[in-house]
Amino acid sequence: MKKVIFSLMLLAGLVWFFGCSASRSSMPGGIVTTVETRAYWDFYGYAPIMYKQGESYQLALLKAKDVAINEAYTLAVKTLVGFTIEGGSTVEDYMLTKKISRESFNAFVRGMRVLEWYEDREKLMVIAVVRVYKRDLENFLGVPVVTPPGSFKP
Amino acid sequence: MKRWVFHFLLSLMILLLIGCGGGIGSQEIPVAKSIETHEPAVNVPTGIRVETMGYGLNVEEAEKDAILRAIQQAVGFAITGRTIVANYTLLDKSTFTKTRGYVKSYSILEQGVDPSGLVWVKIEAYVEESVGDDVEALIRMMNKPRVGVVIVERGGGISTTAVTAISGELNKKGFYIVSPTLDEIKGYLKELMMLSPRTLKRAGEALKVDLLVLGSVETEDLGDILGYGLNSSRARMELKAIWTGSANVVYADNLENSAADLSQDVARSKAVKEVAKLGARKLADKILEDWLEMAAGGIPFTLKLQGIDYELYKAISEGLKHLSFVKGVFPRSFNDEGKTGELDMEIVAPIDWIMERLAEQLGFTYRVKELMLTSGTIEVKLEGVSS
Numbered sequence: 001m002k003k004v005i006f007s008l009m010l011l012a013g014l015v016w017f018f019g020c021s022a023s024r025s026s027m028p029g030g031i032v033t034t035v036e037t038r039a040y041w042d043f044y045g046y047a048p049i050m051y052k053q054g055e056s057y058q059l060a061l062l063k064a065k066d067v068a069i070n071e072a073y074t075l076a077v078k079t080l081v082g083f084t085i086e087g088g089s090t091v092e093d094y095m096l097t098k099k100i101s102r103e104s105f106n107a108f109v110r111g112m113r114v115l116e117w118y119e120d121r122e123k124l125m126v127i128a129v130v131r132v133y134k135r136d137l138e139n140f141l142g143v144p145v146v147t148p149p150g151s152f153k154p
Numbered sequence: 155m156k157r158w159v160f161h162f163l164l165s166l167m168i169l170l171l172i173g174c175g176g177g178i179g180s181q182e183i184p185v186a187k188s189i190e191t192h193e194p195a196v197n198v199p200t201g202i203r204v205e206t207m208g209y210g211l212n213v214e215e216a217e218k219d220a221i222l223r224a225i226q227q228a229v230g231f232a233i234t235g236r237t238i239v240a241n242y243t244l245l246d247k248s249t250f251t252k253t254r255g256y257v258k259s260y261s262i263l264e265q266g267v268d269p270s271g272l273v274w275v276k277i278e279a280y281v282e283e284s285v286g287d288d289v290e291a292l293i294r295m296m297n298k299p300r301v302g303v304v305i306v307e308r309g310g311g312i313s314t315t316a317v318t319a320i321s322g323e324l325n326k327k328g329f330y331i332v333s334p335t336l337d338e339i340k341g342y343l344k345e346l347m348m349l350s351p352r353t354l355k356r357a358g359e360a361l362k363v364d365l366l367v368l369g370s371v372e373t374e375d376l377g378d379i380l381g382y383g384l385n386s387s388r389a390r391m392e393l394k395a396i397w398t399g400s401a402n403v404v405y406a407d408n409l410e411n412s413a414a415d416l417s418q419d420v421a422r423s424k425a426v427k428e429v430a431k432l433g434a435r436k437l438a439d440k441i442l443e444d445w446l447e448m449a450a451g452g453i454p455f456t457l458k459l460q461g462i463d464y465e466l467y468k469a470i471s472e473g474l475k476h477l478s479f480v481k482g483v484f485p486r487s488f489n490d491e492g493k494t495g496e497l498d499m500e501i502v503a504p505i506d507w508i509m510e511r512l513a514e515q516l517g518f519t520y521r522v523k524e525l526m527l528t529s530g531t532i533e534v535k536l537e538g539v540s541s
Contacts, residue, residue, distance in 0.1 A: 056211075057270070058211055058270060058271050058272050059211065062210065062211070062272065065209065070249050073233055074249050098240075098241065099240070099242070100240045101239045102236065102237075102238050103236060103238075104234075104235065104236040105234065105235055105236075106232075106233075106235075107232070107233055107234075108232045108233075109230055109231065109233060110230030111227065111230075114206075114207070114227075
C-alpha cells in the first residue's frame with residue numbers, strides 16, 4: 001500500500017513539475033519572443049548632432065532629436081505599412097554603367113509613441129526610439145497585423 | 155490510515171491545480187497600455203487623453219513640442235518621404251510629416267532641466283481630431299462674423315431656395331446670417347462673382363457684413379432619363395466666400411447635383427436645394443477653419459476715428475501697438491479738416507475691450523458710433539487727453 005501511495009505522489013509531482021514549467025517556455029509559432037515584444041514594436045532612429053563651435057549645442061541637440069524621431073517614424077512606416085521602390089540598372093559590356101533606386105512612402109499613422117531619446121556624446125549622435133503597440137495599430141488599421149514584432153534598427 | 159492517505163492525495167491534487175493554474179495565468183500577455191480614452195465626467199475634459207514629453211530651450215518651446223507629440227500620437231499624422239540613390243550615391247533623402255488636431259485642454263504634470271541643459275516638460279493633454287462643437291461654442295461666445303448670403307439665378311433674381319439652404323447650415327454653426335434683398339445688391343449684380351477688393355469692402359460696409367457668400371446657380375432639365383416616369387433636373391452652382399475687409403477668399407468651388415421628381419419644377423428645386431446644402435457644409439467647415447486661424451493670428455479690423463487731431467491720431471496708433479491683444483497697427487489715413495483718421499489693425503480681442511484699455515492709458519473718453527466685427531467708428535473726445 002505504501003508503495004502505491006509513494007508512486008502516486010511521485011507521479012503527481014512529476015506532472016506538476018513538467019506541466020507547469022512547459023507552459024512557461026513555449027510560444028505559439030515556435031518564434032523565440034518575449035512576452036513584451038509580442039505586444040509592440042520598437043523602431044530606432046539615428047541622427048548626427050550637427051554642432052559647430054560658437055553655436056548653441058542645445059539647439060543642435062534639439063534638431064538632431066527631431067531628425068532621429070523622424071527617422072524612427074520613417075522606419076516604422078516602412079516596416080509596418082510598406083513602401084514602394086522603383087529602380088533598375090544598366091549593364092554594358094559587363095560593366096555597370098547606371099544603377100538607380102527611388103524609394104517612397106506615404107501613409108497616415110496613429111499611435112506612434114516616442115518612447116525615449118538620448119544622446120551619444122562619443123559618437124555625437126542622437127538615438128530615438130518610437131514604440132508602436134500592436135493593439136493600437138490593429139485598432140487603427142482595422143485588420144490584424146502580420147509583421148513579426150520586435151525591435152527594428154536601420 | 156487509508157483515510158489519511160486519501161486526504162493527503164486530495165490536498166496534493168488541489169495544490170497541483172492551484173500551482174499550475176497560477177502559472178498558466180501569468181503567461182497571458184499583459185494588455186498593452188493603449189491610447190487611453192477618457193470617460194466623460196463632470197468638470198473633466200473630454201477627448202483622447204495622452205501624456206507626452208516635450209523638449210526645448212525654454213518651457214514654452216518644450217510645451218509646444220509636447221503638444222505636437224500629443225497630437226501626433228493620439229490623432230495621427232501623415233508622413234511622406236523619398237530616398238533616391240544613383241550609382242551608389244545618395245542623391246536625395248527627405249521626409250515630411252504633417253499633423254493637425256485640436257487641443258481641448260492640457261496641463262503640465264512635471265518639468266525640469268536635463269543634464270544637457272534642455273528644458274523638458276511632461277504634459278497631460280486632451281486632444282481631438284476636429285474642433286467640432288467647441289468652435290461652434292466659441293463662435294457663439296465671441297463676436298460672431300456676420301455673413302451675407304447672395305445666390306443669384308441665371309435669370310438675375312435671387313435664388314431663395316439656395317439662400318435658405320445655405321443660411322440654414324451656417325445658422326446651425328452659430329453665424330449671424332444676413333440675406334440682402336435684390337434692391338440692396340443690385341449695384342453689385344453685374345460682377346457678383348468677380349468683385350474687386352474695393353467693391354467688396356464697400357458692399358461689406360453697406361450690407362453690414364464681415365463675410366460674403368456669393369454664388370450663382372443654374373438648372374438644366376434632363377427629362378425622364380431614368381425611365382421611371384420621373385422628371386430629372388441638374389443644378390450647377392458656383393460658390394465663393396470672401397472676407398469683405400481683407401478680400402481674402404475663404405472658399406471657392408463649383409458644385410453639381412441632380413434630383414428627380416414627378417414634377418419638373420419640384421425636381422429643379424430639389425436639385426438646387428441639394429447642391430446648396432452640399433456647398434454650405436463644405437463652406438461652413440472652411441469658414442470655421444479660417445475663422446479660427448484669424449482669431450489666433452489677428453482679425454483684420456478697420457478703426458475709423460472721429461474728432462481727433464494728428465497728435466492724438468499718432469498717440470492712438472502708437473498706444474495700440476503696445477497693447478497685448480493687438481497684433482498689428484497700420485495707420486491708413488488722416489484728414490485734418492474733417493478731424494478723422496483710419497487705422498488698419500489685426501486684433502485678437504473685441505475692439506471695445508481694446509479701446510477701453512487705450513482710453514485708460516491715454517486718458518481720453520470715446521463714444522462708439524458703429525461697431526462690426528471687422529470695422530468700427532469711434533468718436534474720441536479731445537477734452538480729456540492727457541499731455
